[in-house]
Amino acid sequence: MSAFLRTLGVLLTSAVAVTACSSPDASPGGTGAAACAPSGGGPVNLAFTSWVPGIEEVVQAWNAKNPDIQVKVQTGPNGNGGTYQNFFNQLKAGNAPDLGQIEYDALPGFRVQDGLLDIGSCDIVAQAKDQFLPWTWDQVSLGDAKAAYGVPQDTGPMALFYRADLFEKAGIAIPATWQEYAAAAEKVKAAGGHITNFSQSDINQFAGLAWQAGGHWFGNDGQKWTVSLTDDKTTKVAQYWQDLIDRKLVSSVPPWTAEWDNAYNTDQAWTWVSAVWGANSIATGAPKTAGKWRVAPMPQWDAGQASAGNWGGSSTAVFKTSKHPYEAAKFALWLNTSDEALTLLNQKANLYPATKAGANLPALASGVAFYGDQKIYEVFAKASTQVPSGFTWGPAMTATYANASDGFKAAVSGKGTLTDALTGAQAFTVQTLKNQAIPVA
Amino acid sequence: MTQVATPPQAPESAARRNRRPTRYTRAIALFVAPFGVLFALFYLVPIVYAIVQSLYVVQRTGTYGPAREVFGGLAQYRLVFSDGPFWGSVGRMLAFGAVQVPVMLGLALALALLLDSGLVTGRRFFRLAFFVPYAVPGVVAAIMWGFLYSPNLSPLKPITSTVDLLSADTVLWSIANVVTWVYVGYNMLIIYSALMAIPTEMYEAAHLDGASRLRIAWSIKIPLVMPAIVLTTVFSIIGTLQLLAEPQVFRSFSSAVSSTYTPNMTVFSMSAIPNFNLAAAFSVVLALTTFVLSFAFLKTTQRRGMP
Numbered sequence: 001m002s003a004f005l006r007t008l009g010v011l012l013t014s015a016v017a018v019t020a021c022s023s024p025d026a027s028p029g030g031t032g033a034a035a036c037a038p039s040g041g042g043p044v045n046l047a048f049t050s051w052v053p054g055i056e057e058v059v060q061a062w063n064a065k066n067p068d069i070q071v072k073v074q075t076g077p078n079g080n081g082g083t084y085q086n087f088f089n090q091l092k093a094g095n096a097p098d099l100g101q102i103e104y105d106a107l108p109g110f111r112v113q114d115g116l117l118d119i120g121s122c123d124i125v126a127q128a129k130d131q132f133l134p135w136t137w138d139q140v141s142l143g144d145a146k147a148a149y150g151v152p153q154d155t156g157p158m159a160l161f162y163r164a165d166l167f168e169k170a171g172i173a174i175p176a177t178w179q180e181y182a183a184a185a186e187k188v189k190a191a192g193g194h195i196t197n198f199s200q201s202d203i204n205q206f207a208g209l210a211w212q213a214g215g216h217w218f219g220n221d222g223q224k225w226t227v228s229l230t231d232d233k234t235t236k237v238a239q240y241w242q243d244l245i246d247r248k249l250v251s252s253v254p255p256w257t258a259e260w261d262n263a264y265n266t267d268q269a270w271t272w273v274s275a276v277w278g279a280n281s282i283a284t285g286a287p288k289t290a291g292k293w294r295v296a297p298m299p300q301w302d303a304g305q306a307s308a309g310n311w312g313g314s315s316t317a318v319f320k321t322s323k324h325p326y327e328a329a330k331f332a333l334w335l336n337t338s339d340e341a342l343t344l345l346n347q348k349a350n351l352y353p354a355t356k357a358g359a360n361l362p363a364l365a366s367g368v369a370f371y372g373d374q375k376i377y378e379v380f381a382k383a384s385t386q387v388p389s390g391f392t393w394g395p396a397m398t399a400t401y402a403n404a405s406d407g408f409k410a411a412v413s414g415k416g417t418l419t420d421a422l423t424g425a426q427a428f429t430v431q432t433l434k435n436q437a438i439p440v441a
Numbered sequence: 442m443t444q445v446a447t448p449p450q451a452p453e454s455a456a457r458r459n460r461r462p463t464r465y466t467r468a469i470a471l472f473v474a475p476f477g478v479l480f481a482l483f484y485l486v487p488i489v490y491a492i493v494q495s496l497y498v499v500q501r502t503g504t505y506g507p508a509r510e511v512f513g514g515l516a517q518y519r520l521v522f523s524d525g526p527f528w529g530s531v532g533r534m535l536a537f538g539a540v541q542v543p544v545m546l547g548l549a550l551a552l553a554l555l556l557d558s559g560l561v562t563g564r565r566f567f568r569l570a571f572f573v574p575y576a577v578p579g580v581v582a583a584i585m586w587g588f589l590y591s592p593n594l595s596p597l598k599p600i601t602s603t604v605d606l607l608s609a610d611t612v613l614w615s616i617a618n619v620v621t622w623v624y625v626g627y628n629m630l631i632i633y634s635a636l637m638a639i640p641t642e643m644y645e646a647a648h649l650d651g652a653s654r655l656r657i658a659w660s661i662k663i664p665l666v667m668p669a670i671v672l673t674t675v676f677s678i679i680g681t682l683q684l685l686a687e688p689q690v691f692r693s694f695s696s697a698v699s700s701t702y703t704p705n706m707t708v709f710s711m712s713a714i715p716n717f718n719l720a721a722a723f724s725v726v727l728a729l730t731t732f733v734l735s736f737a738f739l740k741t742t743q744r745r746g747m748p
Contacts, residue, residue, distance in 0.1 A: 084713070085712070085713040085715070088712075088713070088715035089712075089715075092715070092717060108505075111505055112504075112505060112508075113508070113715065114507045114508060142505070200696050220504050221504075222503070222504060223503070223504070224504065225504055252696065253593075254692075254693050254694065254695070254696060256693070257693045257694070258588070258591075258594060259591050259592075259593060259594055259694070262593055262594060263593075395504070395505075396714055398713050398714050398715075399714045402700045402710050402713070402714075403700075405700070406699035406700050406701065409696035409697065409698075409699060410609075410696075410697075410699070412696050413608060413609045413696045413697050414609070415609060432714060432716070435520060435716060435719060436499050436501075436508070436714075436716055437498070437499050437500050437501050437508070438501065438504070439502075439503070439504060
């Protein structure tokens, strides 16, 4: 046995030596303006990964009209559910798709890992800039006015989804402030339900709640990152929800599971503070409740205030490894600015466009059957103008979310509090950045 | 292990003897090549790559500066050894293994002895029935049990509504139950085939000496299948430390399963950040820990004079 071990040891060490010698030098830094010109000669094939429901049909519409630029779409789980990890692995392996769906909160992370192509140098992209809501362009330019690390797709203004029938039957007024929401929670509990399910692993939902309250989680002055997951505003929001959890006024089943759908489908959860695309999640997860939901503005911290959070919103980014940046950018622009694509995306996935003109799409002016024909997009259109500006995302949100989510999960199962979880996530995020030599204050 | 006496070979001419080895080397190379290539590609190269990765650190300048990988010696390993949650998860898996492995192998041994005793009719049916869970992919098994444990979706609602099988205190043992369910039949089969290899003369001799069935099981069968039990224990120790699929699936059923619940999950979430260098260091340390534990177990059982 020891002879075998010795041989193995020798083999391994020599192999290490060989690999170490042959390992390529780090690629020279500096992204350099990538040439963004049409690739000549023959049709171009592009690979695109996305998790937007129904994206296949949208891409089909493009392929039918563009025989020279054929897009092959691949679907996967939502970003933090696995697709981002796939992207990072593919980037490391050098076989990433040409285009990928990346939420605004994940873009800085992909840029730090040097995975994105700056398509701001493409003239078609630069010309399209003015079509987008300015704050969405900020989310993809990442502090460099001339840059674009993706084309904004949709936004996630938040509002209050509620069960109109149950509230009416129990004689509870629709809460307009968070104080009223907590009071209503007691009455809902007395009526045998929960006002909502506290989504322990959706830290980006919690980020939306903190965003509404005026919290700021990250800063980037060009020299160093700052991390402030425990600022006063965020702590206030955490304490508010901890109180509801402590009094068992909210349920806490894991989100995006059959158990969770079941809670909404069987009248156990009465509201959901969610983004516009959440309209699709309720409709598919709780089909038995069709016609009973309505949408109202998000509860406010101070009566008379008008502030909304934002949860999600994606961009279509071009990966560094793409050989056809021009064609990729052309497709991304069509996908996110053309009336045809935006209408399809709205019909299939309830996406709310990031373009200025998108708000006037006929599809957004009509009532939605699942919501009793309420014109729900009017509520979200208003909310999208009430999202506080200047919220910056960190360069390793995967780590921040994973750690905070572990802490939130512990808190709902009775170990520690949400505030403890944020304190832990703060320390873990700083450590993660330091481990990767990302400068942090 | 057993020595097989080689039959005496016919004397060969010197000329033949000289030619033979060369012919054999080619044949050997031919037969070994498919294994050798796959073993190198999917076993040695990844291990070496992981070790190399774990020795590098990242450097960059500015908030969005591109990363440069430079040799960092054992810097990543310093982070591994100061990582509390990781060693916590190793401890959790040791507790898990200390309970689950004996329970599972005890059950496997009991079932194997029962099948071998001739007391049960329909032996072939039961042998297959016990083995069937192993044919269910681990992820599917975990999803199935996850639903059985879920407070509101379970068909066993009277039980799940009184005992929360997915709470922080119980979920580890709920997962242990899934792992046991999947692997009992597999381990039983290994022990059972060892039992089949015992020559029946030994039982006849024991019978003549007046030994009861229990006595035969205790004094003959168990000692003789000890090598199989040791083998299954080593497999189980390795499997325990590398647990990934079941707890990963349980994350969507229970809030008590964190992203660093088992050592392999730590590796997985570290590579999701993505911090591949640190993830590689975690995997190397995990592999070494598994290696040390397995060998420590083998050494102790051998020192005790077990076959």
